[in-house]
Amino acid sequence: MTIEYSLRDVEDGEIEWLYELNEESYRDVIVRQFGRWDEEHQRDWFDRKWQRERPAKIVTIGGEPVGVVVLEQKDDHDWLDEILIGTDYRGQGIGTSLMSQLIAEARAGNRRLRLRVLHQNHSAKRFYERLGFVVLETLEYHYLMEI
Numbered sequence: 001m002t003i004e005y006s007l008r009d010v011e012d013g014e015i016e017w018l019y020e021l022n023e024e025s026y027r028d029v030i031v032r033q034f035g036r037w038d039e040e041h042q043r044d045w046f047d048r049k050w051q052r053e054r055p056a057k058i059v060t061i062g063g064e065p066v067g068v069v070v071l072e073q074k075d076d077h078d079w080l081d082e083i084l085i086g087t088d089y090r091g092q093g094i095g096t097s098l099m100s101q102l103i104a105e106a107r108a109g110n111r112r113l114r115l116r117v118l119h120q121n122h123s124a125k126r127f128y129e130r131l132g133f134v135v136l137e138t139l140e141y142h143y144l145m146e147i
Helices: 015-032 040-050 094-108 120-132
Strands: 006-009 055-060 064-073 077-085 112-118 135-136 142-146
Touching: 006 077, 015 040, 015 077, 015 112, 055 094, 064 094, 077 094, 094 112, 094 120, 112 120, 120 142
Parallel strands: 077 112
Antiparallel strands: 006 055, 055 064, 064 077, 112 142, 135 142
16 A cells, blocks of 8 residues: 655744654653653754754645655765654554655665664664665664665
């Protein structure tokens, strides 16, 4: 089943929604990996990340924002900086459909697709492995993966 979704630019006023999406997506993983969620540190990290220019797209279904994807084209590969789908929309094939599109686009351009996943984000790592990603390198906090 193909999920009908659209991608659009981030609009003014959506940063707080993106922070909430970030927190619901990462809080449990951060706590498992680092022992706690430090709100001040996480907010500062998020604000710094979003202050720089990012090729971010909001994932929408029926005009409703359900997630975000940040994909950068590097010299020799595509870099998936982030993909987040809201908890109410997970398990419906949205992430799989979006990732399949990103993989197909990378392959069409004869490029590799790379990403990082935190060591304690077991479900995300399994998801990427099911799609064919392999671990290239184990970094201090992340696995560097590629397809």
